[in-house]
Amino acid sequence: MTDTTASGFDWRSFLRRWSGEWADSLPAGETRSETDEAARQARWLGFPPASEERIAAMEERLGRPMPPSYREFLQVSDGWRHAGGFVGLLAGTGGARWHENASGLAEMFEQYLDEDAGPEERREADVWRRGLQLDVESDITYVVMDPEDVDGDGEWAVYTWASWRAAPPERHASFLEFMKEMYREFHCLRARPCDGRPVFVNDTTRKLDTLVEEARLEALRGGWERAVEALDEAGEYGRPRAKGLGDQIRRLLGRTYMLDFDDLVTDPRYAPELLPLLAAEHAGHAYRGDSALTSRLGGAGEDIRALAHALLERIRNGTYRYTAAGPFGEAVERARELARWGDTDGAWRTLREALPRWEPLGPDHLAPLGWVADPVLGPLLTPERGRELLSTPRGGQAGEPPEPTAGLDPGGLAWLAEPDPVSSRTSYRFVLVEGVEPAELPGLLADGDGAALNPPMSSWEAHRSLLDGRREFSSYEDRALLAVGRAGSGWSFAFDGHPAPFDRQRFVSPSEVAAAGTRAVVVWSDLRTRHGNPFFHLSVARDGAERYAFTYADGEVRQSGQIPPTLDPSRFFGTVAAVGPEDGAEAERPLLEALAGEFGVHLPRHAIVHGRLHTFPSRSWTRPPRDGEWYWSAWIEEPRGGRAAGGGEASGEETRR
Template sequence: MTDTTAFDWQSFLLRWSGEWADSLPEDETRSEDDEASRQARWLGFPRASEERIAAMEERLGRRMPPSYREFLKVSDGWRHAGGFVWLLAGTEGARWHDNESGLADHFEEYLDEDAGPEERREADLWRHGLQLDVESDITHVLMDPEDVDEDGEWAVYTWASWRASPPERHENFLEFMQDVYREFHSLRARSSDNEPAFANDTTRKLDDQVEEARLQALRGNWEEAVRALDEAKEYGRPRARGLGDQIRRLLGQTYMVYFDGLVTDPRYAPELLAPLVAEHAPRSHQDDSTLTFHLRGADDDLVSLAYSMLDQVRSGTYRYTAAGPFGEAVERARKLARWGDTDGAWRTLSEALPLWEPLGPDHLAPLGWVADPLLGPLLTPERGRELLSTPRGGQPGEASRPTVGLDPGGLTWLAEPDPGNNRTSYRFVLVEGVEPADLPGRLGNGDDTTLNEPMTSWEARHESLRSKQEFSSYDDRALMAVGRAGSGWSFAFDGDPAPFRRQRFVSPVAGASAGTRAVVVWCGLRTWHGEPFFHLSVARDGAEQYAFTYADGEVRQSGEVPPALNPDQFFGDLDDSVEVERAVLEAVAGEFGAHLPRHAIVNGRLHTFVTRSWTRPPRDGETYAVIRLRSSGPHATGSERTGDDGAGTR
């Protein structure tokens, strides 16, 4: 905790006063008091004696907190405390607020019975707080005698209605004064062109600090750098926010990250516009003109680039590029991510980071890739820290320790509960020795089946439903994501299948195995739709070798099932369905040496396609419905066949 009684108020207030005086335009009209303060280079008043402070305390009935008392001993009040408090009270002006503003009633209106201590304190403050603002721009400054620390310091609260935010809390009076000193600096740093250049020992020291922070960031010392940049940002120093925003964005922080002062620079715009646009892109319900709010000062070409990039991000066609060896690694990483190897893609990027070349002196790290539909999902806060800890841009430093991969390997992760417990049923096909791009030809509904552009699972399902013109209660055409499933295998995965109908189900394994080996798994041991079930089928060269299905409490099998996959060892007791699921998935992974990439399936973007139906054709006597969508509205048509299956209408 800061020793507020040891603080050098005299030096601090003299420095503030001199900087304030030097920042004033010569031709500005000022009040007599301000002109006198400028010439005297002193914003304060004469010191308050101990007797004067004691008289104040007797009048108010409370001993003042230490930092405020020490301040009064140097100056009995203060002018221009920041940009919005023109006169701060000394021994004569301080008084109990006693809800003079009526704000206690205002804040109490919004309290409910569940309001916590902090919310109630905001309301009570206006009844018992000590008011320090004497003249201000509708800005209140109150010390709270009920919010006291172990050193006897009172918290200071500031509030202005035009800020549209709760009261801001300062630990003590010293912290409040330091904050409004930084506010003075920040406002002066953004002064207009006709005012004198705001440069002094403080600004020069801070600007040197920003430059050193830039170098530290490139050397991988990002934590040290961000602390220095954040301090300089509070003083409004140029470059500090734009540099710091690059670090924050790679840590996964997007709130109030706008790359201020850099995104409109033509050198950096191609790189920094991308993450800014990607953050805006999902807000399609908003007016896109808000995109330019943070592009003030940009020319027409840059604004045009921003909107072009917005179209690309929304359509999934944006492609990040970079120069040199790092750019070559980006292309390799994209190919790996395209087929689900997100850990390999990240390793490719991270290993090439030392070769990355900045676009200019204020470029700290590659950022445009976070908007790339294939590369963006690679970013996690841990990986962001790894990137930031890697020396780059020609700077020396120790290599960072690689983060642990996001894919656990194997298949057992499918048995782990996902957020919302939505993954209760899933199915997948493994095909050996073929590329993922070949799977539509093996599982699709004809030669014209092609892969869709990479999408998230939600986007793929939404797009599939939007373009679908016919719905059948009998057909079960799966929308499946594809990728590589380890060494020598490709996969097709459906994380939200239709209900399993054992009487109608036909495994696609035989057609998928032409000239090779294929495996089909459909698991619903935790399904919400009917009884738990599990199916495994294996085929080679177009012929099924063996299969088993657990459903309705019994196992049916065909062919010679290997001992490691014998269903009797898994489905004797389903008291713990998760453990059963985990055990059978572990056995399947062990038997075939394949795995499914969790991060790509859950969080990434993968190619998808629609398979042929996983159900046999209807038999005679089975009734089903088909709904066809036309421009004039949906039309339902029925079809009936004779037979004795008894499946009924779904």
């Protein structure tokens, strides 16, 4: 008899290898059943081959020819013991039978179906009525082959389900694929050291461990795609190091689900680099208790658990700062300084150029990762940049560097005219100041001498922080929450992507106060408004005095001063009486392009939309009410007795009298 079957798969060698590895994994002196002891001594988990007559009789009894791979298996062994960790006996020719919903699982899965359930979902319910049951003895685990889920080779899909797994039925394309998975499951259950068990080392594990080491070196050379494929293969067998190494690659590709870095995260060498990633992912889910983070650390010592919770607190309050050793660590500091003022493309270039000089913390460290949890550096990561980082040779390995990814910022101002998929923004306002550093802007645009920048935050975080603890609100105040950064050579910006409604009668441009001893530009636009009328305001001041301005609103343009020809509003609004929201949207892009060209400025899209920038609340952009003008104000008192108390005075909408 030849070892290979018509399909080309060598069942006999496969089953012999499995049996021998199982026998060698059993503890000496362990009490076991007579059949298991006989199987150990024989180094064979199977049975004698089934004759063609027995297989034919089985097919006649069941009324169907068996699928090819199950038939080939029976010709080598008429049944199987210990298929994986939870099926004690797998059926041969005498034990296979139609399940006919003996488990009652059909009704259970039908309860979860709705009117929109597709064929695959319905198959998961119906398979328990029509499937051929293969499990004879199991730990509440069901194994059925589906005679109606058949591929082009005549193979029946195999479905398995166990109540304690709390998951949908698992589908295997054929009996052969099911058996390969059970072999991998056996390996996974033996891979971890266990009291009393022999060290699990054999030809298969040695081959896989060599594959892991080769994949590690390949990853450091930049061949991450080949590396992750090999690591995933070894990981399916539960080989140590495989998942921890593979998770590092997956995290830089932007994935977070089910990543825990395995034993590496509790290794004191790697914990400072990997724990921040788990803490940051945990902090992003407010509903999770902190014990959920600790549970992901397995048997970690108290020092690692304490470090995890300290990192979680720093990430929550925005004070976590990633650091690294050597030249790469120096580049990290330069990159953070660039990123916190909006130059995310420059920050990424700084990290990328220093990457070949990055120093791993140990042999199982594939790439710098902790920076992804840094509140300022983390927004630099995109899937494309992650692939670029992974493709860059590092850690002392040589290889061909990848082509740099394109920058994320388009330059100029015209991107503001594009739809914002994050916030659906149509309105925005900003101040540009020449010859002033971003950190100096609160001194020009905020009230009082104590104005200071908030720590870098996302736009959403900044607005939430502004409202937390605020007790008084007034209809005449319009204090913008401004994000600050650099807007090109010699310019700084203060940007508000969530402005209040524009009130031309009470609006006061901050251009004059911002232009003390310098030049300032103020823009406020809502040309793509979905509610009300479109408007646009521009004012330019120098040395504390307005030089020119125009405001388009309510179908007319009002202007003052000598406006440069490049910014003449007639170029953009034409016959102003005819301009509507659609016309205003068409005018917005060329107007922003002209502004960028006139002043040589740009706003960093990625930092404003996705990044974290310093912010501060400005002085009001509206004047105080005059005599005879009414306004409303409201305040919220501190909670007393567990209930929030409130009060206020109002006259409805503000009214001039």
